[in-house]
Amino acid sequence: MPEPPVIDMRGISRVYRGEGVLVEALSDIDLRVDPGDFVAVMGPSGSGKSTLMHIIGCLDRPTSGTYHLMGEEVARLNGDALAHARLLSVGFVFQTFNLLPRLTALQNVELPMIYAGAKSRQRRERATTLLRAVGLENRTGHRPNQLSGGERQRVAIARALANDPKIILADEPTGNLDSRAGAEIVSLLEGLHSRGRTIILITHEAQVAEHARRVLTLSDGRIVGATGIVGAKGAEEATR
Amino acid sequence: MNLVESTWMALTALAANKGRSALTMLGVIIGVGAVIALVSTGKGAQMEVLSSLERMGTNLVFAIKALDVPAAQPLTMDDAGAVARLPYVETVVPQIGGFMKVTYQAESSTSNVFGTTPEYSWVHNADVALGRFITQADEDTAARVAVVGLQTADDLGTRNLLGRNIYISGLPFTVVGLLEPRGSTGFLNRDQMVLIPLSTAISRVTGDDSIYYLSARVTERDRIPDVQRSMGTLLRDRHRIGPDDQDDFLLMKQTDLQDMMGLVTNVFTALAGGIAAISLLVGGIGIMNIMLVSVTERTREIGIRKAIGARRRDILAQFLVESIILSLFGGILGIGFGVLLAWAAESVLRFHIGVTPSAVALAFAVSVGIGVFFGVYPAWRAGSQDPIDALRYE
Numbered sequence: 001m002p003e004p005p006v007i008d009m010r011g012i013s014r015v016y017r018g019e020g021v022l023v024e025a026l027s028d029i030d031l032r033v034d035p036g037d038f039v040a041v042m043g044p045s046g047s048g049k050s051t052l053m054h055i056i057g058c059l060d061r062p063t064s065g066t067y068h069l070m071g072e073e074v075a076r077l078n079g080d081a082l083a084h085a086r087l088l089s090v091g092f093v094f095q096t097f098n099l100l101p102r103l104t105a106l107q108n109v110e111l112p113m114i115y116a117g118a119k120s121r122q123r124r125e126r127a128t129t130l131l132r133a134v135g136l137e138n139r140t141g142h143r144p145n146q147l148s149g150g151e152r153q154r155v156a157i158a159r160a161l162a163n164d165p166k167i168i169l170a171d172e173p174t175g176n177l178d179s180r181a182g183a184e185i186v187s188l189l190e191g192l193h194s195r196g197r198t199i200i201l202i203t204h205e206a207q208v209a210e211h212a213r214r215v216l217t218l219s220d221g222r223i224v225g226a227t228g229i230v231g232a233k234g235a236e237e238a239t240r
Numbered sequence: 241m242n243l244v245e246s247t248w249m250a251l252t253a254l255a256a257n258k259g260r261s262a263l264t265m266l267g268v269i270i271g272v273g274a275v276i277a278l279v280s281t282g283k284g285a286q287m288e289v290l291s292s293l294e295r296m297g298t299n300l301v302f303a304i305k306a307l308d309v310p311a312a313q314p315l316t317m318d319d320a321g322a323v324a325r326l327p328y329v330e331t332v333v334p335q336i337g338g339f340m341k342v343t344y345q346a347e348s349s350t351s352n353v354f355g356t357t358p359e360y361s362w363v364h365n366a367d368v369a370l371g372r373f374i375t376q377a378d379e380d381t382a383a384r385v386a387v388v389g390l391q392t393a394d395d396l397g398t399r400n401l402l403g404r405n406i407y408i409s410g411l412p413f414t415v416v417g418l419l420e421p422r423g424s425t426g427f428l429n430r431d432q433m434v435l436i437p438l439s440t441a442i443s444r445v446t447g448d449d450s451i452y453y454l455s456a457r458v459t460e461r462d463r464i465p466d467v468q469r470s471m472g473t474l475l476r477d478r479h480r481i482g483p484d485d486q487d488d489f490l491l492m493k494q495t496d497l498q499d500m501m502g503l504v505t506n507v508f509t510a511l512a513g514g515i516a517a518i519s520l521l522v523g524g525i526g527i528m529n530i531m532l533v534s535v536t537e538r539t540r541e542i543g544i545r546k547a548i549g550a551r552r553r554d555i556l557a558q559f560l561v562e563s564i565i566l567s568l569f570g571g572i573l574g575i576g577f578g579v580l581l582a583w584a585a586e587s588v589l590r591f592h593i594g595v596t597p598s599a600v601a602l603a604f605a606v607s608v609g610i611g612v613f614f615g616v617y618p619a620w621r622a623g624s625q626d627p628i629d630a631l632r633y634e
Contacts, residue, residue: 054628057547059546059547059627059628059631060628079551079552080551080552080553083546083549083550083551083552084549084551086546086547086548086549087548087549087550088549092547092548094547094631098540098543098544098547098631099544100541100544100545102252102253102256111545111548112548112549114245115545115548115549115550115551115554116549117242159548162548163549
């Protein structure tokens, strides 16, 4: 029996209400992501990539449709319940890293565990392990402004893994990096995928997207294209 | 997230802006310090006045001419004699005189000059520091001798007055005694005083026997109300006051005076404390102001924290703890500042000012309360930020 999908979206729309006009950022999106999948989402600016990412990541709620995350309906949850889903089910990696500047690399990685209520010693051990895994064991005491862009993004990846979420959501993770650092980050994400983590990667760079098992293309708030190695079934379903 | 984590986060954030945190605390420090210093000073003044009234003598009923009755007859020596014959009255001490100019060489002092009897000394606890008090012999011979209070002596430029002549209403008096310091009762400074024999006052200074102030000492404490009543009846009778007319004299028990002065000093303490509390309020508004600035400045931080899973209450707690820490530390330092101010006031005002534990506890509680009250709104604003908007904030 196949495992249930980690993400199961049906008929998801997101409408913004701004100065008398309604803007439909996403319309009628169906998306199913199975455990261990690696999905890249592509599309031009304004295609709805970020909105989709926000809804997948429980930062935003859809205007209509249903969304099951890890089997749980989250489309209608309140703010604190969404925060709980963000805390344990998804890990974010942002284009601009979004580390807290006053905290050291170690403290930044510990932060999600603080909100999850982990004990201080446990936190430090796990954060140290995670930073070692991304090759930053000698940088644990550095603040973000003492780190290079690639190093910052590696701290962010370690932070995303802090509460051991099933899904990693990466929004243009290489967008602010040179090609070499970008390649390192992509290979880190591939490594995570190979060890069973589900990866959703938003990008507009084709050479980044080609590391994914399947690629969805968004335009004007709709999924207009789907390709993939294993993807025939997934693509059909995604474009259904 | 537990309280230890929140406190640690808050301290880190406050330490990142040391100068701003210190200035914000300064408002609370001044407010709490002012409240403690002023309330303690008020309480100290009250204790001073009340104990001074106590030192004025015990078991006393006072009579003075009513000031608000136009046709009031003065109390006379005959009235005093009649009061002295009432049951339970141990003795009567009249004082004749009032404010007069006293001179010694080139210096002068406007002091209370009273003619009185030797009994004044024990009834009103007036001991001499140097020399002697008025004697019966002085009284019998209408001697021109004077016993001088400390403040009057200082006004006259020297405490070395024994055997010297001072002038009262142009008449020379030989100083025979210097009084111990006695303090003020609130209306009467009993150190700025010159006492002379009663007979001398009547014959040489005032020219009549109108009594300014009559004290009747009662044999037992429990009889004070009885004596007050019988004095009232007696004086109404002697002054021939009709049944519908009001008294032309005023009778007061010592406890009435204490109650009255207690009330007056309480009102002053409350007023001073209230004014100081306004500065505490301003300090609280300062905290709110800086917390609102801080929330705006840290919008992006709030967005990041929410994105990685912080709930509204986690963010709210973080900012609320910051404002409580600001006001709590301000409060603790303010208590120290208040104690210093009270100590300085004590050395200027020369009466005991104790900072009571209850004032400290109250100041402490109020400063925490201020942190909560003025911190809730900024913290609520922080907690209610939308994570996406907050993340996009530049």
